[in-house]
Amino acid sequence: MNSNNPYNPTLVALDTPDLKHALSLAKRLANKVGGMKIGLEFFNANGPQGVKQIVDLGMPVFFDLKLSDIPNTVAAGIRSLLPLEAFIINIHILGGRQMMQAAVAAINEAEGLGYARPMLIGVTIVTSMEDADMQELGINRTASEQVIHLAKLAQDCGLDGVVCSSHEIAAIKAACGTEFKTIVPGIRPKGTSADDQKRVMTPTEAIKQGADYLVIGRPITQADSPEDMADDIWQSVRYADL
Ligand code: C5P
Numbered sequence: 530m531n532s533n534n535p536y537n538p539t540l541v542a543l544d545t546p547d548l549k550h551a552l553s554l555a556k557r558l559a560n561k562v563g564g565m566k567i568g569l570e571f572f573n574a575n576g577p578q579g580v581k582q583i584v585d586l587g588m589p590v591f592f593d594l595k596l597s598d599i600p601n602t603v604a605a606g607i608r609s610l611l612p613l614e615a616f617i618i619n620i621h622i623l624g625g626r627q628m629m630q631a632a633v634a635a636i637n638e639a640e641g642l643g644y645a646r647p648m649l650i651g652v653t654i655v656t657s658m659e660d661a662d663m664q665e666l667g668i669n670r671t672a673s674e675q676v677i678h679l680a681k682l683a684q685d686c687g688l689d690g691v692v693c694s695s696h697e698i699a700a701i702k703a704a705c706g707t708e709f710k711t712i713v714p715g716i717r718p719k720g721t722s723a724d725d726q727k728r729v730m731t732p733t734e735a736i737k738q739g740a741d742y743l744v745i746g747r748p749i750t751q752a753d754s755p756e757d758m759a760d761d762i763w764q765s766v767r768y769a770d771l
Pocket of ligand 1: 542544568654655656657692714715716724726744745746747748
């Protein structure tokens with residue numbers, strides 16, 4: 530984060546199937562966060578038309594759809610998303626090199642079609658999985674080792690960064706360089722409930738570790754005043770690197 534040109538790194542997770550509720554939250558938070566994150570829960574209930582209504586509010590939108598399929602299908606899926614003008618689109622790195630390269634090629638078509646190029650971000654190992662899950666899947670590494678391995682592979686295939694746990698930011702930046710983006714869920718401001726997140730970090734700590742974007746849902750959306758919570762978070766991270 531460049532303190533001379535501070536930007537708001539919070540992407541608020543609009544985890545609801547209810548379009549009206551999502552629109553109302555998005556409008557209330559529009560000037561208090563850096564963007565919105567929309568996942569399968571919202572997308573499956575409201576489709577591209579619903580997403581368009583959020584995008585039309587003018588905030589950057591992260592489509593957390595975690596695409597994974599054969600290369601041709603993922604590339605075609607990304608092409609279909611381009612008109613919605615997402616700021617970030619993500620895919621599973623475990624889809625492999627050919628799938629990632631096909632996805633990069635599809636993303637790179639955006640500008641020729643008159644759209645801003647979204648960032649293409651890779652999902653490493655979802656944070657709900659642990660070392661035992663790696664063993665069960667036949668992967669002979671710890672979850673952390675596998676995350677670094679996958680981040681390097683994603684970078685080699687031309688992805689712009691990864692979604693990762695706050696505890697993996699430093700190792701990923703060391704392995705892939707500071708320009709490789711880290712998008713970090715599991716963030717909890719001091720004094721808020723961890724909910725079902727296991728290894729949490731405060732917004733300030735995560736930014737100090739080098740996080741580029743913070744994905745924050747319930748601490749903001751379920752606060753008594755979502756606006757005040759979003760404001761507090763912005764103030765706490767604004768000069769965190771000074
Ligand atoms: O409410 P909370 O702040 O826990 O929401 C975090 C958001 O980030 C949710 O939308 C969740 O699906 C997403 N996410 C996550 N952990 C990952 C990947 C995505 O919590 N590893």
